[in-house]
Amino acid sequence: MIWSKQEILPREEIEAIQLSRLQETVARVYEKVAPYRKKMDEAGIRPSDIQSLSDLARLPFVTKRDLRDNYPFGMFAVPKEELVRIHASSGTTGKPTVVGYTQNDLDVWTECVSRVACMGGATEKDVAQICFGYGMFTGALGLHYGLERIGAAIVPSSTGNSEKQIMYMQDFETSLLVATPSYALRLAEVARSMGIDPAKDLKVKIGLVGSELLTDAMREEMRKYWGKDMLITSNYGMSELNGPGVSGECEYLCGMHINEDFYIPEIIDSETGEVLPAGEKGELVITCIKKEGLPLIRYRTKDITRLFYEKCKCGRTFCRMENLSGRSDDMLKVRGVNVFPGQIEEVIFGFEELGPHYEIIVEREGYLDKMTIRVELVHSTDSFAELERLRNAIRAKLRTVLGLDAKIMLESPNTLQRFEGKAKRIKDLRSK
């Protein structure tokens, strides 16, 4: 089902909406947000210069740094009195990033999430259990209001207390699960330890996952536990862009449809800042064109993807962004080679003997980087030869995929740390 008529507008109409909203937004931030005015003056561009969508590329970028430098409200375009909600990112690397919403912003956000949830198969009949942490993080409340608007029954169970989560699923007949992919796997593990087979004994048929990468291998792994016919879609967003609801996958799983009447996407070369043509891989840059509280223009997401503009089989005309191959933040450079955790994950999921959890440790020995990957051996063998064969097979596969040698450490099940929110799988012990 398609939630809004906007999603199937012809391209010209989408672009007409984008241009008028962009012009309005740029004029407003130039007038009301000092740091923007300064940036635009330095770049020698005025709001009246925005005559077509291609003029967007003339505007300066905004980064997370700008938000930190203007902490807490310096980038806001409305007085604090007009805000009705404030969220913040975790701020693990210093001050958090603060985002604020007017009532209209919340309405737009909810609309965007409803569309995305609808794409992922949600209907008013669903019982939706939200296993994202509630709080300053935007994921939980974003999905909460979007699904509620659709008419689903919300179970705001948050994270933690996994056995109780399974009990709710069983007793309330939860049909839709919202979680990070890694927490969804953890919940399946807990269910099994309680003697409950999620695929047979629970009624969860839809998974809306986000806040972590969803590789095809991870989707397969999730289906292995939750059921072959579960529809698992990923959705995308970040608190700076309201939260979830920027884009989401439909049932054809061919990329995430971006809500283009609210967000204009661009792909740039992250080194040079040049805009790349459709279909090329680069950093995603998003401009919010219908945001009052914190209207970010050309915000650098640091996420690496590609854009496709061909119409989707589902009927939507909004462009699609490919499922992320990685965040530039998550990328590791090991002995000069770029490594994305997703690549390692795909290799690990290919081995039946291993569980879905892993940890990547990078250390420096002398002048050389050394990578160790800890995995859990779920099915043991009775001979060392078999164990060695397995280790060598994993190593060889990783070498093919990454072009790097890694040491494989086999661990017992339930040894590695489990995560309820975003999984932290990398331990980089090299001094920076």
Place this chain on the structure above:
Amino acid sequence: MAAKQLSVFIENRKGRLGEVLEVLKKNGISILSLSLADTTEYGLLRLIVNDPELCKKALSREGFSTMLSEVLVVRITHISGSLQELLTLLSEQDIGVEYMYGLSVEGSDASVVIKTSDLARSEALFAQNGVTFLSAQDLARM
């Protein structure tokens, strides 16, 4: 007359073996024989117990990876050369021994747990030569 052996994967960490034994104790499982082999990083504990299925279930629940496999538990007389004769039977037929360890029985006999490269052929070969086995049922009663 194959018997079931339970292999348990153990990382080389202090106290890990004790944790396995703790689980066995909690579940009233008795060990008839064991062999512990290790490399620098991990070990394999091979167990012959009175109830291998229960033992597997209990250990899996506690987060151990395990594997049940079939081995032969063979009775031999307690005199010099008897084990050598047994192995000669195998080597003449080009059957290799992967590993082997002892299991004590009551009386004057001894017994060994053997994993060979071809369990079915070894079993037939032993039977033809009058070698007797301890079956899973025999072990369950011990």
